[in-house]
Amino acid sequence: MIQFDQVTKRYPGGIDALKNLSFTIESGEMAFLAGHSGAGKSTLLKLIAGIERATSGRVMVNGHNLSRLRRSQLPYVRQHIGLVFQDHKILFDRNVFDNTVLPLDIIGFDRREATRRVRAALDKVGLGGKERVMPIRLSGGEQQRLCIARAVVHRPSILLADEPSANLDRAYALDIMELFKSFHQVGVTVVISAHDETLMEDYGRRIIRLREGQFAT
Amino acid sequence: MKHFLFLHLQSARQALHKILRQPFGSLLNLLMLSVALALPLSLYVGINSLQGWLGKLTASPQISLFMETSAEEADIAAVDRTLRGHPRVARYHFVSKAQALADLEKRNALTGLAEGLEGNPLPDAFIVEPRDAEPQALEMLQKELSGLPMVESAQFDADWAKRLYSLLELGRHLTWLLAGVLGVALVLITHNTIRMQILARREEIEVSKLIGATDSFIRRPFLYHAVWQAVLATLIAWGLTEWLVAIAGPAVSQFAQLYNEHVDLHGLRPAELLGVMAVSALLAMLGARLAADHQLRQIESS
Numbered sequence: 001m002i003q004f005d006q007v008t009k010r011y012p013g014g015i016d017a018l019k020n021l022s023f024t025i026e027s028g029e030m031a032f033l034a035g036h037s038g039a040g041k042s043t044l045l046k047l048i049a050g051i052e053r054a055t056s057g058r059v060m061v062n063g064h065n066l067s068r069l070r071r072s073q074l075p076y077v078r079q080h081i082g083l084v085f086q087d088h089k090i091l092f093d094r095n096v097f098d099n100t101v102l103p104l105d106i107i108g109f110d111r112r113e114a115t116r117r118v119r120a121a122l123d124k125v126g127l128g129g130k131e132r133v134m135p136i137r138l139s140g141g142e143q144q145r146l147c148i149a150r151a152v153v154h155r156p157s158i159l160l161a162d163e164p165s166a167n168l169d170r171a172y173a174l175d176i177m178e179l180f181k182s183f184h185q186v187g188v189t190v191v192i193s194a195h196d197e198t199l200m201e202d203y204g205r206r207i208i209r210l211r212e213g214q215f216a217t
Numbered sequence: 218m219k220h221f222l223f224l225h226l227q228s229a230r231q232a233l234h235k236i237l238r239q240p241f242g243s244l245l246n247l248l249m250l251s252v253a254l255a256l257p258l259s260l261y262v263g264i265n266s267l268q269g270w271l272g273k274l275t276a277s278p279q280i281s282l283f284m285e286t287s288a289e290e291a292d293i294a295a296v297d298r299t300l301r302g303h304p305r306v307a308r309y310h311f312v313s314k315a316q317a318l319a320d321l322e323k324r325n326a327l328t329g330l331a332e333g334l335e336g337n338p339l340p341d342a343f344i345v346e347p348r349d350a351e352p353q354a355l356e357m358l359q360k361e362l363s364g365l366p367m368v369e370s371a372q373f374d375a376d377w378a379k380r381l382y383s384l385l386e387l388g389r390h391l392t393w394l395l396a397g398v399l400g401v402a403l404v405l406i407t408h409n410t411i412r413m414q415i416l417a418r419r420e421e422i423e424v425s426k427l428i429g430a431t432d433s434f435i436r437r438p439f440l441y442h443a444v445w446q447a448v449l450a451t452l453i454a455w456g457l458t459e460w461l462v463a464i465a466g467p468a469v470s471q472f473a474q475l476y477n478e479h480v481d482l483h484g485l486r487p488a489e490l491l492g493v494m495a496v497s498a499l500l501a502m503l504g505a506r507l508a509a510d511h512q513l514r515q516i517e518s519s
Contacts, residue, residue: 049427072431075426075430075432075434078429079429081429089423091421091424102424103428107429108224150428151428
């Protein structure tokens with residue numbers, strides 16, 4: 001479960017990215033974050049992932065109060081979260097397999113189980129058989145799928161995606177959304193930020209709309 | 218536990234591969250570290266070899282008490298009685314003039330030397346080992362013994378030995394000083410190497426942190442890299458030192474033989490080599506740890 005309780009995030013310079021936000025996303029829920037650039041979507045996702053800390057208020061993720069959690073404990077919370085980045089954050093000096101296996105290495109899976117899981121994740125996102133391919137040889141859509149495979153390979157309880165369909169054509173974007181839907185169907189809490197609301201509306205899920213760091217009315 | 222060991226093994230293997238994948242860059246680093254290690258090691262080996270020889274010279278200082286050539290049995294017996302009861306004499310032995318001549322002939326291969334001389338010119342002598350090896354006490358005993366009746370002279374020429382000993386002491390201090398300074402250099406060199414590596418892999422570290430890598434997970438390969446570097450550098454430094462011993466050893470032995478002495482330069486013993494390796498690895502790990510912690514803090518705050 002993700003719970004925000006009167007959360008404010010202020011960046012140096014006095015810019016309030018989020019203002020006094022309170023909401024809850026239940027376990028196994030799929031929710032969308034909508035809003036224009038600068039609305040606070042990415043900041044909100046960063047707060048859930050513990051990448052940023054709230055200036056005030058309380059952020060609860062899987063029972064952990066991230067505002068009070070020690071820095072050294074944060075990695076263990078992140079190990080239960082899958083992150084899909086808008087800019088993919090793929091390591092271009094490693095092949096598809098090595099990129100995907102990274103979360104499993106971090107958690108400490110043995111090689112045989114890790115290999116099995118990587119293959120399953122790559123099959124799931126449609127990159128089966130491309131384990132040895134270097135990311136530079138993948139298309140933009142395939143790179144996004146690789147990023148998704150890496151985000152789900154360790155079977156996280158929460159999956160956060162920041163503009164996963166940005167820079168993709170509609171058909172590709174729908175494919176990606178279908179992938180997220182399939183993860184949600186197996187019980188993963190999915191939070192996706194996007195600014196194309198038509199894409200979200202097709203799924204009939206909760207949409208949290210943000211404007212200038214607050215809920216949009 | 219099995220997984221913990223697997224992670225360490227994996228990091229160690231990856232770090233070694235990384236060194237081997239960049240042979241030229243790695244070699245330059247290794248040579249720099251090796252030279253830094255070889256300097257104090259060579260000095261240590263030199264001092265250690267000479268120390269064994271000097272130990273023989275100074276372990277039991279001796280005073281040679283030469284009797285006058287005209288001394289008779291009774292005079293010798295009187296001196297013998299004095300020495301036997303002397304509180305500051307640990308032990309002594311008598312070397313008759315005949316025995317001294319025989320020794321001289323034997324040592325210098327001069328058989329029949331006495332036949333060419335008019336009698337035996339050597340005096341009877343007592344070789345005295347003092348109880349107290351302290352220089353002042355030795356000098357006092359030497360003066361006292363030289364005043365005994367029918368004693369021609371009491372010789373104790375320890376000055377050169379003392380000077381050599383002081384020189385070796387200085388060398389030993391210098392070794393430690395050099396080891397200290399170059400130990401710091403080792404830490405700094407490793408610090409810089411690891412800092413550069415972290416900067417080169419910053420993106421990978423950032424991504425790893427985002428997906429849940431702990432600091433120890435990120436640090437581990439860098440620490441192993443530093444350990445491998447230190448171990449390989451120590452082995453190269455050892456090779457350099459052995460080479461130096463092989464080159465300089467014969468010359469030193471030859472020089473010592475001019476003084477009828479036997480000095481052998483010997484390299485590091487296995488235990489010493491392991492000790493140097495362990496200390497180098499620890500210092501390298503310290504440098505790597507400092508660099509990694511500093512860089513991780515910077516990445517965290519950026």
